[in-house]
Amino acid sequence: MSDKVLLVAEHIDKRFGITHAVNDVSLTINAGEIRALIGENGSGKSTFSQMLCGIYTIGGGTFTLDGKELHCRNQVEANNEGVAIIVQEMGTLSGLTVAENIFLGHEEPFMHMGVKDTRAMNKAAQRLLNEYGFERVKASDMIDLYNFEDRKLVEIVKATYMKPKILVVDETTTALSQNGRYELYKIMDAIRADGRSVIFISHDLGEVLTHTDTISVLRDGEYIATVQTKDMTEDDLKRLMVGREIGTAYYRTDYGETISGEVVVSVKNVNVPGEIHDVSFELHRGEILGFGGLSECGMHEVGKAIFGASWDRTGSVTLADGTQINDIPTAIKHSIAYASKNRDVESIIINESIRNNIVLPSLDDLADHGLLNNKKLTAFADKYAAEMQTKMQNVNQFVSDLSGGNKQKVVLARWIGKGSDILVLDSPTRGIDVKVKQAIYGLMADLRKQGKSIIMISEEIPELLGMADRILVMKDGRINGEFLRDPNLSEEDLIAKMV
Amino acid sequence: MSKTIEKLKASRYYGLILLCAMLLFFYGIFKILTPSNFGSLSNLYTYLQSSIIYSVGGCGLYFIVVMGLFDFAVGANIVLSSIVGVILAQKYGYAGFIVGCLGCGTLIGFLIGMLYNSLNVPSMIVTVGLMLIFESIAVYVAGGVKQTLPENLRFFSGAPGNIILAGLAFLLMYFILNYTKIGTYCNAIGSNEFVAKNMGIDVKKYKLIGFMLLHFFVGIMAILTVSYGTTMTALTGMSTMSRNFQPLMGTFFGVAFRKYKMPIIAIIVGEFIITIIFNGFVALGAPTTVQNIVTGGALLAIVSLTARGAKGSVVK
Numbered sequence: 161m162s163d164k165v166l167l168v169a170e171h172i173d174k175r176f177g178i179t180h181a182v183n184d185v186s187l188t189i190n191a192g193e194i195r196a197l198i199g200e201n202g203s204g205k206s207t208f209s210q211m212l213c214g215i216y217t218i219g220g221g222t223f224t225l226d227g228k229e230l231h232c233r234n235q236v237e238a239n240n241e242g243v244a245i246i247v248q249e250m251g252t253l254s255g256l257t258v259a260e261n262i263f264l265g266h267e268e269p270f271m272h273m274g275v276k277d278t279r280a281m282n283k284a285a286q287r288l289l290n291e292y293g294f295e296r297v298k299a300s301d302m303i304d305l306y307n308f309e310d311r312k313l314v315e316i317v318k319a320t321y322m323k324p325k326i327l328v329v330d331e332t333t334t335a336l337s338q339n340g341r342y343e344l345y346k347i348m349d350a351i352r353a354d355g356r357s358v359i360f361i362s363h364d365l366g367e368v369l370t371h372t373d374t375i376s377v378l379r380d381g382e383y384i385a386t387v388q389t390k391d392m393t394e395d396d397l398k399r400l401m402v403g404r405e406i407g408t409a410y411y412r413t414d415y416g417e418t419i420s421g422e423v424v425v426s427v428k429n430v431n432v433p434g435e436i437h438d439v440s441f442e443l444h445r446g447e448i449l450g451f452g453g454l455s456e457c458g459m460h461e462v463g464k465a466i467f468g469a470s471w472d473r474t475g476s477v478t479l480a481d482g483t484q485i486n487d488i489p490t491a492i493k494h495s496i497a498y499a500s501k502n503r504d505v506e507s508i509i510i511n512e513s514i515r516n517n518i519v520l521p522s523l524d525d526l527a528d529h530g531l532l533n534n535k536k537l538t539a540f541a542d543k544y545a546a547e548m549q550t551k552m553q554n555v556n557q558f559v560s561d562l563s564g565g566n567k568q569k570v571v572l573a574r575w576i577g578k579g580s581d582i583l584v585l586d587s588p589t590r591g592i593d594v595k596v597k598q599a600i601y602g603l604m605a606d607l608r609k610q611g612k613s614i615i616m617i618s619e620e621i622p623e624l625l626g627m628a629d630r631i632l633v634m635k636d637g638r639i640n641g642e643f644l645r646d647p648n649l650s651e652e653d654l655i656a657k658m659v
Numbered sequence: 660m661s662k663t664i665e666k667l668k669a670s671r672y673y674g675l676i677l678l679c680a681m682l683l684f685f686y687g688i689f690k691i692l693t694p695s696n697f698g699s700l701s702n703l704y705t706y707l708q709s710s711i712i713y714s715v716g717g718c719g720l721y722f723i724v725v726m727g728l729f730d731f732a733v734g735a736n737i738v739l740s741s742i743v744g745v746i747l748a749q750k751y752g753y754a755g756f757i758v759g760c761l762g763c764g765t766l767i768g769f770l771i772g773m774l775y776n777s778l779n780v781p782s783m784i785v786t787v788g789l790m791l792i793f794e795s796i797a798v799y800v801a802g803g804v805k806q807t808l809p810e811n812l813r814f815f816s817g818a819p820g821n822i823i824l825a826g827l828a829f830l831l832m833y834f835i836l837n838y839t840k841i842g843t844y845c846n847a848i849g850s851n852e853f854v855a856k857n858m859g860i861d862v863k864k865y866k867l868i869g870f871m872l873l874h875f876f877v878g879i880m881a882i883l884t885v886s887y888g889t890t891m892t893a894l895t896g897m898s899t900m901s902r903n904f905q906p907l908m909g910t911f912f913g914v915a916f917r918k919y920k921m922p923i924i925a926i927i928v929g930e931f932i933i934t935i936i937f938n939g940f941v942a943l944g945a946p947t948t949v950q951n952i953v954t955g956g957a958l959l960a961i962v963s964l965t966a967r968g969a970k971g972s973v974v975k
Contacts, residue, residue: 215857236859253850255725255917260843265858267840276838302918305669 166191166226166357167212167326173220174207176561181207182219183381189326194348194358196368196389199378200401200565200593205361208378209328212359213245214238226325236265242325246332246344251315252303259285259299262318288321289314293343309340309456320347327351328359331591333367334619337454345371363591364620365394377401398594410598411626412605415647419629420445423480424582424613425496427466430475435461436637439475443582443613448604450628451617453658458637459617460501463586466615467491467498492521497575499568501587501617507571508559515541515555518574525578544573549599565596572603583607586617601627621651633657674919678928685932685957689939697942698935708818710927710934711825712883717909717926718832719876722841722869724910725849725917728782730870732771733877734902735793740764740881741891742797745806756812757882764878765871767793772870776863790899797893805892808885815886828879832923835872845869846917880906908933933957 167189174182182204189195197205210216212223214232223230225242232238235245252261259282263270270281285299294313303311312335320327329348333341348358348371362368368375369389377384377400384400422445430439436458443449451459464470466477468487477485485491491498500506509517518541519526526536541555548569552562559567568588575583588604589597604614604627618624624631633641633654641657643649667673690698716733723730743763747755767789775785814820836842844865847855856862885891912929913922936957940950 234859235857251854253847253854255846255850256843257920260846264843264847265860267843271840274839275834276840276843278837302669302920304918 162191162355164191165189166193168224169208169212169221170224171221172208172211172218172223174204174211174216175219180381182211182378184221185378185381185383186221187376187383187386189357189359191357192352192355193374194352194360194372195386196360196362196372196375197378198362198365198368198375198397198401199384200380200563200595203378203401203593204381205378206330207381209245209330209359209361212238212326213243213328215245239266239322239324243328244319244322244324244326245328245330246312246315246319247330252311252318254304256303257282257299258289258297258301258303258306258314261303261314262288262299262321264318266322288317292317292347307456308335309337312336313340313343316344316347320351323354324356326357326359328361330361331363333362333364334590337456341367363593365397365594368397369394379403401593402595410594411601411623415645417629417645419447425466425480425485426476426478427462428476428478430462430465430473430477432458432461432465432470432473435470436465436634439465439634439637439639441632441639443615445613446608446611447629448608448614448616448627450624450631451615451634452619452621452624452631452654453634453640454619457634457658459634460586461637462634463498463500463584463615463617466582466584467496469498492578495579495581496584497578497580497582498584499571499575499586499588501590503564503567503571503590508567510558510560512559513556514545514550514552514559514562514570517559517570518544518555518577521574521578540577541573544577545570547576548573548603564590565592568592568596568600572600576603576607580612582613582615584615584617587619588616589618589620589623621654624654625649625651669918671919671921674916674921674925678916678925682928682932682935685935685939689935689942693939693942697939702938704818706934706938707931708821709887710930711821712880712887713905713934714909714927714930715825715828715876715883716880716906717913717930718828718923719873719880720906720910721832721913721922721926722845722872723782723866724907724914725845726866726869727849728775728866728869729786730771730873731783731786731900731903732767732790732793733873733906734899735790735797736764736767736874736877737881737884737902738891738893738899739767739793739797739800740878741885742801742806742893744881745808745885745891746800748812749809753812753814756808760881760885761875761878764874764876764881766874768871768874768877769867771874772867775870776867790897791895794893794895794897794899798895801891801893803893805890806885807890813886813889815882816889817887821883821886824879824883828876829923829927832876836922841865841868841872905930905933 165188170186172182172185185204185208197209199205207216211218214234214237230241232241232243238244253264256264262285263281267276270277282299289295289297289299294317297306297310297314303314312332329344333344336344348360351358360368360372369392372389374386375389375392375397376386379401423442424445425443428440431437439462451462453459461470465473466485468485468491479485479494483490483494485494485496504510515538519537522540523532526532526540538555545552545555550569550573551566559570562570588600607614616628629645631643631654632639635658643653686698720730720733740760740763744756744760747759771786771789774789775782778785815824844855844860847858847860848862848865852862909926909930913926916922916925933954936954937950940953
């Protein structure tokens with residue numbers, strides 16, 4: 161890392177209505193530095209970086225890059241100034257070829273008198289893909305032919321080929337498999353070696369400690385501190401992020417409890433073409449059953465299969481009373497809840513109020529002779545939003561205004577309100593800060609004590625080890641290993657069955 | 660092995676085979692049912708000449724349909740542009756005819772685009788409102804009488820004139836889609852308008868361009884339509900609505916086959932298939948109601964086979 165200051169952010173400020181998302185943040189980043197930006201959900205780190213990249217307008221203050229003040233109105237202008245971003249969600253566009261996606265907004269080198277040289281564009285894109293080691297992706301193919309991870313790799317090429325002075329990586333790694341992550345880390349290291357810089361946003365404190373030089377912490381929109389990574393531990397970072405000690409009961413501490421013999425769900429020979437093969441297991445009363453594996457091992461489809469949301473499924477999902485679960489209404493009617501990994505698309509109605517999201521599956525229960533009472537609905541939503549300690553103005557606030565952690569609280573409030581006995585939680589703490597994580601783990605432990613059964617699907621091994629009574633590890637769509645809760649069980653034991 | 664099949668199924672050749680199979684299927688059915696008065700080579704040539712008129716409109720509609728927009732004023736513009744073209748043709752010959760149709764068509768596209776952008780209401784509502792206005796303007800411009808294209812200006816009424824003009828339109832469409840930024844940007848806007856904006860794309864500008872291009876192609880369609888029929892009568896009361904749908908059917912084919920990177924061929928062949936179905940029923944002597952039921956059903960079947968979302972996916 162050199163002593164040369166590359167980026168200066170002075171008094172950066174942003175408000176969304178009454179929410180002060182970024183409050184007078186000032187920091188500097190040196191050339192050849194990988195700077196982590198961490199904080200709880202809603203701490204302002206994404207808003208800060210999106211102002212830098214032209215996605216949001218700057219509310220106040222200035223960004224100065226290499227001595228030049230930035231006034232970017234969109235990502236292309238930011239790219240031209242030497243700033244690029246890789247976002248968490250899908251950043252490529254369907255209906256376009258790989259090459260068109262890579263050069264979208266930057267077609268000028270291929271335009272001659274208004275005519276686009278498609279062949280040259282494809283050739284240039286393919287050359288870039290080959291340089292990055294992604295030869296399997298063909299520049300002239302429609303992007304729709306590729307899966308989420310390959311599309312993310314295309315996005316990495318798109319964001320970095322023009323050699324930005326600053327690259328923002330905004331919670332991208334959660335979308336990548338281990339291999340994809342290695343590719344991204346390599347690119348980040350190459351940028352650092354080249355004397356350029358990276359702003360790395362992640363909730364995974366382990367990777368923050370491993371792959372960054374310095375760490376800046378934001379809390380409630382305010383700048384807290386910048387520290388040297390080598391001097392920090394995960395606990396130090398948690399303390400800085402939350403502003404207090406995180407209790408020791410982060411995960412469950414009990415071991416040796418016997419699992420109830422009462423089977424609540426029996427899954428037999430479940431197949432989903434191309435996803436899972438011949439999966440059988442039983443879920444017991446009061447059990448937290450963990451599912452782990454690499455991101456495309458099929459575990460996410462297991463959650464859908466149990467909830468009746470998996471199409472083309474064969475095999476059976478049977479409840480203790482013999483009810484077969486083949487569709488979502490039957491699942492909900494029989495007290496099964498499901499929180500998807502893809503929260504914003506599959507779990508939450510983003511442009512609706514917190515109230516309407518919470519009451520949605522409970523409308524029949526709340527209706528009097530088929531008629532709904534507004535006061536009753538609001539009281540119901542108030543009760544469960546408060547029980548989940550959702551950070552909000554009131555239940556009429558739109559979910560789109562909430563941070564990731566609070567959106568997840570709304571999803572859980574919905575199912576707690578419904579009184580579900582079997583909860584299928586896919587990646588329940590994905591993209592969520594430590595404080596909300598702690599709350600969710602606490603809730604899961606309470607639900608377990610109440611005799612509720614939970615299937616927790618997770619890509620985070622410590623979470624599986626810390627919370628599950630039993631862990632099923634999946635590989636290539638099949639169950640490849642089973643582990644009982646044990647303090648001596650290690651990450652390596654699970655990984656050995658995953659890969 | 661399954662990956663190879665997946666790759667093959669995504670290739671352009673597979674799309675072409677699908678189109679040809681559908682074409683042969685419908686041709687075969689009617690040829691079997693009514694061998695004597697359907698499907699001879701000269702019949703097919705006539706069907707083709709009729710279908711390419713709609714294909715030109717289908718190409719224009721493609722620009723806005725991929726952006727998730729819709730236009731109910733296409734039929735009204737065909738009538739108005741035809742009438743303006745014929746009136747100018749009577750004074751200025753071919754120059755007046757072509758400039759009248761293309762100029763009026765494009766101007767209408769410009770007005771629709773501007774109004775859509777400034778009102779910020781759904782395109783369907785804007786174009787229904789404007790359809791009523793354009794129908795009335797057409798009656799006013801025509802002076803309440805049927806407009807007839809002079810006999811000496813009917814080069815585009817049949818082959819080779821109509822085929823040359825339609826061919827030029829298809830080439831233009833191919834050029835725009837493959838060799839300008841417009842095609843890429845229309846697809847990008849349709850895929851995710853927010854991301855498109857963040858990529859520096861001036862969304863409003865390209866929507867305006869999309870409407871102008873659509874109605875430029877409608878202008879070409881007006882030349883072909885009035886040349887083919889030789890007269891045009893202005894009518895009010897949404898009577899132009901029915902003219903919207905046949906070009907749109909071709910566009911559905913184009914959008915469905917976009918994944919095979921061959922929307923133009925799909926529009927042309929798709930319109931040809933629809934024309935074959937129509938003419939097959941005529942040859943069978945089936946009443947119009949039955950024709951419409953079966954044609955609508957066939958269109959739904961074809962599009963659902965080619966463009967249907969994956970099971971469980973959300974389709975709006």
